Structure formats: structure tokens, C-alpha cells
Amino acid sequence: MLVKRALSIAGGLAVIGWPFAVWLALSYPELHILLPILALCFVLRLCTLRGKTGALSRAFKGLALAGAVLSLASIWMREAQLLLWYPVVVNVVMLVLFGASLLSGMPVIERLARITEKNLPPAGVRYTRRVTQVWCIFFIFNGSVSLLTCLVGNVHWWTLWNAMVSYLLMGLLFACEWLVRQRVKRRYE
Template identity: 45%
Template sequence: MRWALVLALTAAYPLIVYFSLGHVEPRYLALLLLVLGGLRWLAGGAQVVQARWVALAALLLAASTALLNTSVPLKLYPVLVNAVLLIVFGLSLVRGPSAAERIARLQEPDLDARGVAYTRRVTQAWCGFFVLNGGIALVTALWASEEAWALYNGLISYVLIGTLMGGEWLLRRHLRARHARLQA
């Protein structure tokens, strides 16, 4: 339940910030980051250490916003989320099993070597996505208008995430069908 609230607030965050700026001082919007940080701390889940690092970083962004009364730290939150995801997925490539393999094994516990190699490539693709998405989020936070920041971080990035997920799903179905034809 808490993770659902965290995900919903994280997804809505850019739009909440965008529609609030100009009406509410940034230091008061820092409360939103405090709430997100607190919820991430409490939600923890399977990745308690990563959730706590995100929570602490969100709290630092909130403190910076409150002290400086500027919107830039608020707009850096999507950069933070991408950076943490990059670290989590990247470390899974080093330490194993890959993040995508862990997810795949929830439905297919007996993943074969071909599946392990495929999930490793999927994890690498997600790492590339987090670098690109986080970089664009950083550029929009530092140099773009608030409208451009909200459009990218509140809509376009989610469309790109959905496109990558959908594309991977289609590719996986195609590869499985091709493998089944070759086995027959």
C-alpha cells in the first residue's frame, strides 16, 4: 500500500510542482519532498538500503529548497530517481543476478542460460535509458523553462518508459516464438 502511494506521488510529482510554482513558494513545496522521502524511508521494501538512500537524498533536496527558497532542488528529484535506478541496475550487472533477471524469475524461476543472457541485455538497455533520461531531466531542471521541465518529466519520460517496456515485451514474444519455431 505504501509503495503504491510512493509510486503515485512520484509519478504525479512533476505536475504537482509545475502547477504549484507561482502560487506557492518553493520552500513550502519542499514539504512534498519531505513526504516522499518519509514514505520511501518507511516503505523500504526488498531494497531497504536503496530506498533509504533515495529518502535521504530527497530530504537533502527538500532542505536545500527550504533554505534557498528556489525551485531548482525540487526539479532535481527526477534526476535523483534516475540516478538511483541506474546505480541499482548497474550494480546488479556487476554483482548479479541482473535486475531484469530477478524480475523474470518471479514468473519463470527456472530461467535457462539464454534467458539469463537476454535479461542481462535488458538490464543494460535500462541502464542506458536511465543515463539518457536522467541527463535530459538534469538539462530540463537546470536550463529549460518550468513548462518544458514539467512536460518532459511529467509526460514524455513516462511515454518513453512505456515505449521501452512495451518494445521489450514485443521483442521477447518475437524471440520466444522464433526459438519455438527453431526447436520444432
């Protein structure tokens, strides 16, 4: 259990540290040794997800596989620029996951809300649907800017967006949503 937890943490750090490692690998060719390490981290992440089911787990498995493939392709083709595409893949996968959940019976945010609140009132169901829609808009925006930074090819702009600005915007969205949720809960309690 401890080994699996350590592998899960390593995989999570690989995802968060990906933009910095890519920047290092692209800016300093002597640091291409990072590419096999990144591939290994994603393979380990994939291993920790083995046996888990559900749409979210499948999405995380797909992202781990995409990270490993991009890392291995970069090594094989000796073209580290391929690594820039991972944030675009992440945003597309998350948009598909969240968007598809809006078309199915239960949006992603509602599923997450029901983990702590089994009897979600109708107002809570409407609210979680709206939050899922907001996240879809975020993934479209963030993925578009990530795509633009890939196409421009400036590794410094790419790193600024994908390693800092997008994380700050995600944190801001989480914080704003939490504040709004507290207000909505008070109104309906």
C-alpha cells in the same frame, strides 16, 4: 497491513506526481505549501520500505530519502529550484543499480524474470542481460535530458520532459521489450 499498503500507494503517487507538484510550486509561489506535503510523502515512503532488503529496496530507500531531503532543503533555503534535481537523482541511482548488477552475478532484469520463471534457460539469461543494458542506456539518455532541463531552468520544458515525455518513453520501452520478449520466448519454446 492496510495502513502500510495505503502508505505505499501514497508514496508511489508522490513519486509519480512529483513533476506536477514541482511545476505547481514553482509556477505559483502561493502553492509552496506543497513542499512540506511532498517531504511528508517521501518520509512515509521511506517508512513503508523499512525492513525490506535487497539492492532494489536500498535504491528505493535512497530515492525516498533524496526526495525528502530535496523537499526539506527547498523549504529551508526557500529555493524551490532544488526540486528540479530529483529526476536526475532517480536516473543516476537507477543507472548505478542496473549497471552494477551487470558487473555482479545477476542483472536486475534477470532477478525480476526469475520471480516468475525459476528455471531461466541460458537464452533467457542472455536476453535479460541485454535488456538490463538497454535500460542503462535509457537511464543515461533520460538522465542527460533531465539534467539539461535543470540547467536551462525553464520549468515548462522541465515539466514537459519529466512529467510526460520520459514516462511515455518508459512506457514505450516496456511495451517494446514485452513484444520482443514474446517473440524470443516463442523462438526458444
